[in-house]
Amino acid sequence: MAGKESPRRILVTAFVLSIACSLFVSIAAVALAEAQDVNKLFDKQRNIATVSGLSEGVAMTVESLREIFTQIVPRAVDLDSGEILSDFDFENYDERSASRDPELSMKLSRSQDIASIKRREHVSLIYEVLGDAGDIQAVILPIRGYGLWSTLHGFLALEGDGKTILGITFFEHGETAGLGGEVDNPKWKSLWKGKSAYDDQGNIAISVIKGAAAPGANAIDGISGATLTARGVDNMIKFWLGELGFAKYIEKNFRS
Numbered sequence: 001m002a003g004k005e006s007p008r009r010i011l012v013t014a015f016v017l018s019i020a021c022s023l024f025v026s027i028a029a030v031a032l033a034e035a036q037d038v039n040k041l042f043d044k045q046r047n048i049a050t051v052s053g054l055s056e057g058v059a060m061t062v063e064s065l066r067e068i069f070t071q072i073v074p075r076a077v078d079l080d081s082g083e084i085l086s087d088f089d090f091e092n093y094d095e096r097s098a099s100r101d102p103e104l105s106m107k108l109s110r111s112q113d114i115a116s117i118k119r120r121e122h123v124s125l126i127y128e129v130l131g132d133a134g135d136i137q138a139v140i141l142p143i144r145g146y147g148l149w150s151t152l153h154g155f156l157a158l159e160g161d162g163k164t165i166l167g168i169t170f171f172e173h174g175e176t177a178g179l180g181g182e183v184d185n186p187k188w189k190s191l192w193k194g195k196s197a198y199d200d201q202g203n204i205a206i207s208v209i210k211g212a213a214a215p216g217a218n219a220i221d222g223i224s225g226a227t228l229t230a231r232g233v234d235n236m237i238k239f240w241l242g243e244l245g246f247a248k249y250i251e252k253n254f255r256s
């Protein structure tokens, strides 16, 4: 005959089990944290390589990425002056923490904050693709801004003229798959290639519009059923190409 379980015994068993499970989850989280960081870095580098155009037709492995990154040089840009900072401590700089730190970032006023990011870091890490002669063949700019459900993080790549768009990519967002998530659709991303970020006077020339852009127009089709995410992308592009973003860096390094 099966013994009757006392409520005390059930409670103790449940308690021990819950402690064991939470210990297991905590240990797994700690043990996997490093692997997750490595994966995040790999994914970010993969996006940089893709948007630079250097990985076309190349299988993306740790080795091929390492090879591609011999041509890609990170730079620290002072966004307030547009100057590239020399002797910058890349190892100990995290843009995301900087953008939350009052000493390392500026609070944006309502009218400034068109990308809905609240604060903008003083120093941004960009990536220059260098040719054999040390010439800048492309520049990869980090961009972020709010869509409908989330802040989208990505890169916008410009050619060596500092205005022709090479590509756009997002490495992190929480928009709905099939709707706002269509920002990841290669077909939509391909619309950006060859468009002009700036006109000849240095004014921002690119827009994401609602609906389809006219043939030959310097505009990107909106995303059907995801007007709000598309508007978010338009806002973030305008912010990061603008005076509070990379306009001064572009002016100093590509137009003068």
Ligand SMILES: Cc1cc2nc3c(=O)[nH]c(=O)nc-3n(C[C@H](O)[C@H](O)[C@H](O)COP(=O)(O)O)c2cc1C
Binding pocket: 148, 149, 175, 176, 177, 179, 180, 181, 223, 224, 225, 226, 227, 228, 229, 230
């Ligand atoms: C469950 C759900 C998820 C949605 N996700 C998105 C989204 O990720 N991005 C977006 O812009 N709109 C999303 N929408 C639609 C918006 O609410 C809104 O209708 C849409 O942006 C309008 O775009 P349209 O004018 O092209 O139809 C979602 C709607 C629902 C019901």
